[in-house]
Amino acid sequence: MRAHRDASSPTAVVWQWSSPGSCELGTERSGVASLSPSQRSLGGLGPPATASGMGVTEAHRSAQRRSAAVAAGIAGTIATAATVWFAARSRVLVAPTELAVWRGLLVASYIAVGTYTWWRRPESRVGPLVAAAGFAYATTSMVASGVALVYTLGMVAWAATTVYVGYVYLCLPAGRLESRLERGFVLTLVLSTAVLWGLILAFAPILPTGGAFIDCGTACPPNALLLVSGHPALGAALDTVFHIVLAVSLIGIAMLIFSKARAAGFVRQRELMPLAVVLVASLVEFVVALFLLRAYPGSKPTFRITNGLLRLGIPFAIFVGQVRGDRLAAMRLAQIAVGASGKSLTPETVQKLIGDALGDPSLTLARWAPEKASYVDIADAPLELPRGPGARGVIQLSRDHLPVAALIHDRALDPNPEVVEALTATSLMLLENTRLVAELRESRTRIVRAGERERRRLEHDLHDGAQAQLVAIQIRLELARELTDPAQIDEQIVATQQELEIALEELRDLAHGIYPAALRDLGPAGALHSLALNSSIPVEVIDDWTGRSSDATEAAIYFCAREAVQNTAKHGGPGAKAIVMLKRDDHGIELTVTDDGAGMARDACTDGTGITGMRDRIESLGGQFEIVTTPGRGTFVRATIADGAP
Amino acid sequence: MTALSSPSEPSADATHSVRVLVVDNLSSFRRVARTVIDATPGFESVPDAASGLEALASADVLHPDLVLVDIRMPEMGGVQAARCLHASHPEAIIVLISLDELPNAAVALASCGAVAFVRKQDFGTGLLRRLWSIHGSARAIDD
Numbered sequence: 001m002r003a004h005r006d007a008s009s010p011t012a013v014v015w016q017w018s019s020p021g022s023c024e025l026g027t028e029r030s031g032v033a034s035l036s037p038s039q040r041s042l043g044g045l046g047p048p049a050t051a052s053g054m055g056v057t058e059a060h061r062s063a064q065r066r067s068a069a070v071a072a073g074i075a076g077t078i079a080t081a082a083t084v085w086f087a088a089r090s091r092v093l094v095a096p097t098e099l100a101v102w103r104g105l106l107v108a109s110y111i112a113v114g115t116y117t118w119w120r121r122p123e124s125r126v127g128p129l130v131a132a133a134g135f136a137y138a139t140t141s142m143v144a145s146g147v148a149l150v151y152t153l154g155m156v157a158w159a160a161t162t163v164y165v166g167y168v169y170l171c172l173p174a175g176r177l178e179s180r181l182e183r184g185f186v187l188t189l190v191l192s193t194a195v196l197w198g199l200i201l202a203f204a205p206i207l208p209t210g211g212a213f214i215d216c217g218t219a220c221p222p223n224a225l226l227l228v229s230g231h232p233a234l235g236a237a238l239d240t241v242f243h244i245v246l247a248v249s250l251i252g253i254a255m256l257i258f259s260k261a262r263a264a265g266f267v268r269q270r271e272l273m274p275l276a277v278v279l280v281a282s283l284v285e286f287v288v289a290l291f292l293l294r295a296y297p298g299s300k301p302t303f304r305i306t307n308g309l310l311r312l313g314i315p316f317a318i319f320v321g322q323v324r325g326d327r328l329a330a331m332r333l334a335q336i337a338v339g340a341s342g343k344s345l346t347p348e349t350v351q352k353l354i355g356d357a358l359g360d361p362s363l364t365l366a367r368w369a370p371e372k373a374s375y376v377d378i379a380d381a382p383l384e385l386p387r388g389p390g391a392r393g394v395i396q397l398s399r400d401h402l403p404v405a406a407l408i409h410d411r412a413l414d415p416n417p418e419v420v421e422a423l424t425a426t427s428l429m430l431l432e433n434t435r436l437v438a439e440l441r442e443s444r445t446r447i448v449r450a451g452e453r454e455r456r457r458l459e460h461d462l463h464d465g466a467q468a469q470l471v472a473i474q475i476r477l478e479l480a481r482e483l484t485d486p487a488q489i490d491e492q493i494v495a496t497q498q499e500l501e502i503a504l505e506e507l508r509d510l511a512h513g514i515y516p517a518a519l520r521d522l523g524p525a526g527a528l529h530s531l532a533l534n535s536s537i538p539v540e541v542i543d544d545w546t547g548r549s550s551d552a553t554e555a556a557i558y559f560c561a562r563e564a565v566q567n568t569a570k571h572g573g574p575g576a577k578a579i580v581m582l583k584r585d586d587h588g589i590e591l592t593v594t595d596d597g598a599g600m601a602r603d604a605c606t607d608g609t610g611i612t613g614m615r616d617r618i619e620s621l622g623g624q625f626e627i628v629t630t631p632g633r634g635t636f637v638r639a640t641i642a643d644g645a646p
Numbered sequence: 647m648t649a650l651s652s653p654s655e656p657s658a659d660a661t662h663s664v665r666v667l668v669v670d671n672l673s674s675f676r677r678v679a680r681t682v683i684d685a686t687p688g689f690e691s692v693p694d695a696a697s698g699l700e701a702l703a704s705a706d707v708l709h710p711d712l713v714l715v716d717i718r719m720p721e722m723g724g725v726q727a728a729r730c731l732h733a734s735h736p737e738a739i740i741v742l743i744s745l746d747e748l749p750n751a752a753v754a755l756a757s758c759g760a761v762a763f764v765r766k767q768d769f770g771t772g773l774l775r776r777l778w779s780i781h782g783s784a785r786a787i788d789d
Contacts, residue, residue, distance in 0.1 A: 463718075463745065464672055471745060471766045472678040478770045479682055488685075495681075499674065 069119055072131060076111035079138040083107045090144035092151070092216040095301070102308045103141070103213050110134030113315040117322060125175030129168045130318060136161040143214040148224035151216075155207045156197065158214055162246070163193050166253050169279065172318065173271045173325070182256060189249050196242050202227040204235030208242050212300075212307045250286060254279040271325035274317035282310045329419040332357040336426050345434045347378035354427060360410045362392075367431065368403040375406055397424050405431055443616055450613055461510055469503035515555070523548045524557045524591075528580055531562055537569045537576055544583035553641050556617045557582070557591050560625075563610050564593035564637045572597025572635075588623070588642035599631040614639070664778055667708065668694040669701040669727060670716035670743075675766060679714065686771040689778075698727030705735050712778065715760070717744040725758050732759030739781050743769065 087093060087100035111134035118127025140161055142154025166189060170182050177183045200207065200223075207223050209215065257279055261272035289303045336357045343349060347365060355363035366375040366383050375383045385406060386392045395407040405427060473496050480492040511517075519527035525543035532539035548554065561580050568578045576597030583590050611627060614637070618625040623641035666689055668679045676694045683691040692708045695701035697719060705713070713731055717724035728740050740760040748754060751763045761781045764773060 467745060468672045468674045472674045474767055475678050475682060475769050479685060482771055483685070492681075495678075499678075502674075 065119065065122060069115060072111070072115045072118075076108065076115065076131070076134065079111065079135055080104050080108040083138045083141050086141040086144045091146045092219045092221060093144055094215045094217040095304075096144075098304070099213050099215070102304070102312075103137075105308075105312055106213070107134050107138045109312055109315040110137065113319045116319065120322070120326075126172060126318075129171055129175065130315065133161070133165050133168050134315075136164055140214060143210070143216070146219075146221060148221040151221040152201070152207065152224040154214070155210065156201070158210050159193055159197050162211075163189055166249055169253050169275070169314075170256060172257070172275060173268060173321065185252055185256065189245075192245055193242075196238060196245065200235070200238045200242065201225045203231045204238050205229060205232055206235060206239075208239040211311075212304045213311075215304075247286065247290075250279075250283050254283045268325070270328045271321040274321045274324070275314065278310060278313040278317040281313070285310055326419070330422070332359075333419070333422045333426060336430070340430055340433070345430060345437055347431075347434055350427070350430045350434055351378055353430070354407065354423070358409065358423075362410055364408040365427075365431075366406040366408060368405060375403075395423070397428055399428070404428060443620070446612060446616055447620070450616070458510070458514075461506075461513075465506035465510065466503050469499050469506060473499050473503070516558070519554060519558050524554050524561075525582055527554075527558045528561055528582065531558075531565060532580070535565055535569065535578075537565070537572065537578060539565055539578045539580060542579065542581040544581070545589065547584065549589060549641075552621060553589065556621055556623070556641065557589065557639065560614045560617055560637075560639050561591055561593055563614050564635075567600075567610060568593075568595040568597050568635065571600055584643075588640055591637075591639045593637045594634065596634045599634055600629045663688055663690040664712055664782065665690055665692050665708065665710045666712045666714065666774075667692050667701065667704060667710035667738075668714050669696075669698065669719075669724070670694070670714075671696050671719045672716070675716070679769065682769060682771060683774065686774050689774060698722030698724070698730065701727055702730055702734065705731055705738065709735070710738055712739045712741065712782065714741050714743050716766075717742055717748065718746075725754055728760045729758035739777070741777060741781075 081104075084100045084104035087103045088096050090096045090099075093099050111131050114127050114129070114131025114134060116127075117124065117130060121127060136157070140154055140158040142150050142157060145151050145154065167177075167186050170177055170186060177186060203226075205223055205226055206220065209220075254276070257272060258276045261269050261276045264272060285303075285306055289307070292299055293303060336353050339353050339356075340350075347367065351363065351365040354365065355361050364377060364383075366377055366385070368374075369376045369380070372382060375385060377383045385394050385396075386408060393409045395409065396403065397405045397407070407423070407427065476492050476496045476499070480489050480496070483489045483492065516527055516530065518530040522530075523546065525541075525546040528541045528543065532541045565578050565580065568576050572578075572595050576595055578593060578595040581590075581592045581594075614627075615625040618639045618641060621641050623639060625640075626638045627635065629635040666683045668676050668683070668691065670676050670679070673696070676696070680691040680694060683689050689712075692710055693704065695704050698715075699722060701713070701715070704710075713728075713735075715724045715728045715731070719727070722730075724742060724744070728742060731738065732740055736759075740758070742748070742754065742758075742760045742763045743766055744763075745766050747765070748763050755761065755763060762777060764777070
């Protein structure tokens with residue numbers, strides 16, 4: 001399975017389901033190629049892909065991912081080691097060993113969670129974003145230096161990292177900012193921080209204190225980039241403003257994430273809730289620390305621990321959220337399968353099942369209708385896929401580059417790639433199922449109606465034929481009893497004999513129509529020769545196979561050939577000839593009927609009951625039926641029934 | 647076929663043979679019916695009709711006294727044909743015939759002006775005479 005973003009519609013992700021088998025039928029010649037309805041709507045293609053059906057490109061990409069993951073792992077380890085080493089060796093940080101541990105853990109956990117996310121969901125930006133946060137935090141190790149310039153740069157890096165991490169939180173779980181409010185918030189944060197720090201660097205001799213893990217206590221080096229000296233009060237004021245901005249941002253981010261979680265579809269909610277909870281807890285801790293640290297400076301180490309735990313809790317919460325989301329999605333998908341079994345499936349039921357499973361009641365199932373060259377909804381009304389930003393999300397399901405269906409869903413849903421993959425498989429299966437069920441019902445109705453028609457025809461033929469003859473005979477015999485003149489009596493008896501002859505002939509023809517003696521005694525090849533002899537048009541029979549098979553198979557072959565020859569006689573025009581060929585190979589028994597007649601128009605080809613009857617007969621035995629007709633060039637019919645069919 | 651001497655009843659009308667029109671899409675019945683009619687003294691067959699429309703056209707020309715109409719015909723069915731015939735030739739006796747039984751015979755007859763329903767199997771010289779003596783002579787008396 002591969003996914004790529006549809007260039008014309010940025011909200012749509014197109015999933016390709018590749019099937020390893022090649023297409024057997026569906027050769028489009030000029031004119032009409034008639035595939036069975038199920039084959040037409042699914043692109044007439046082979047069986048669905050299995051896990052072993054990975055193409056060369058898939059294996060290549062997997063190897064790429066693996067090597068990239070290894071590289072990330074190595075880089076992450078280096079970054080963590082560097083962070084720990086710099087922090088432990090620091091002469092300005094308050095508790096170097098302890099801080100080294102916390103910092104190392106932070107860097108490692110962000111990079112680990114980011115790499116894991118990227119490994120599981122390579123299409124999502126979340127992985128790289130989170131891993132980058134880890135690396136960014138590693139750069140703040142410059143703060144551990146006692147050299148003023150390095151320290152100052154480290155603090156700038158810290159300010160930038162803090163803003164960046166806030167941005168990353170807001171990007172979850174989709175990997176990008178989704179509302180104007182979020183975008184505005186981030187923009188404001190970035191601008192205000194940039195302006196503030198510009199001013200701080202310019203005017204403040206002492207840089208603001210950062211978080212607990214860049215705490216240099218009283219040993220902080222001075223601002224190396226100071227431009228205008230002599231304004232410590234301004235510096236302190238800017239310091240306060242910056243802390244207010246931080247506090248407000250934290251509150252804002254927590255609120256935004258919390259409201260996003262509450263408004264989200266339930267899969268997303270599961271993913272976001274842990275993060276929201278941890279952020280709110282961090283907020284509470286921040287506020288509490290703000291007051292208590294002033295009152296009780298000795299509680300700093302304690303707050304360092306709580307702070308550390310909560311901050312480590314964030315990448316952990318991101319990780320837990322993903323696992324929860326995946327697990328819930330898997331459960332709900334299983335629910336679809338359970339919900340679908342034992343039910344008669346219609347497109348409406350499938351739409352409801354998938355919508356319920358994803359927690360999106362507004363989910364719309366669109367099926368690709370090749371006869372209309374557009375998508376149609378479950379009521380078979382034409383449907384346009386939503387396009388452009390702000391439109392509803394679209395998941396397109398296709399098989400071998402041919403569209404099959406699409407799921408139109410709430411944007412808040414944004415299911416992760418694995419969910420989509422499983423969903424695609426399930427949806428395609430369910431759709432195939434509904435299509436097959438509908439087809440089965442239709443073909444059963446056709447078969448029953450065909451049977452009724454046959455019976456009516458039989459009754460009619462008997463009534464007007466043999467029965468009428470016998471009644472006439474009865475009347476004649478009664479008349480003969482009343483006559484006295486031997487000559488007249490003789491006349492009646494002779495007439496009676498003639499009528500009996502006719503009646504017998506009628507019955508023989510009728511029986512032949514039901515099941516010809518030649519078919520019973522000689523098999524399809526012999527019956528076809530007999531058919532050719534009695535046909536009104538020239539028929540050539542090529543019998544490469546003269547064997548026998550089951551009654552049903554022989555009947556299907558014979559009556560299909562008879563129907564085809566009759567069609568040629570009826571529609572082929574003057575001088576039409578038919579060639580009937582019967583052969584047998586590994587695929588089974590193959591019958592072809594070719595004529596050089598006038599061919600049939602498209603409507604006659606697809607609507608004629610004779611053709612549908614032929615198709616039904618052959619397909620009900622598991623065989624394959626194909627007809628190609630071109631006006632002016634003739635008609636070609638091929639029926640193949642596998643060996644050993646019942 | 648000449649009329650043959652029949653030992654039993656005298657001909658229905660010495661001066662005028664009863665003219666019988668047979669209406670049926672099946673030639674087998676038309677053939678044998680005409681044979682029977684012509685073999686019955688006092689009756690003669692007129693050229694038969696293979697459909698209701700043909701029957702209407704023939705009746706206008708031939709003015710039959712008795713019309714036998716098969717119920718089961720394609721296009722214009724027997725009952726409809728009988729109705730039209732009765733409307734255009736009220737003097738003719740119309741009899742419905744068929745291979746099968748006719749449920750609700752009374753209703754069918756009343757709806758189209760036919761006077762009787764007979765089965766093809768029962769058709770013969772005796773039936774023909776009986777039909778005419780019951781319904782035809784009644785008509786003759788009325789005239």
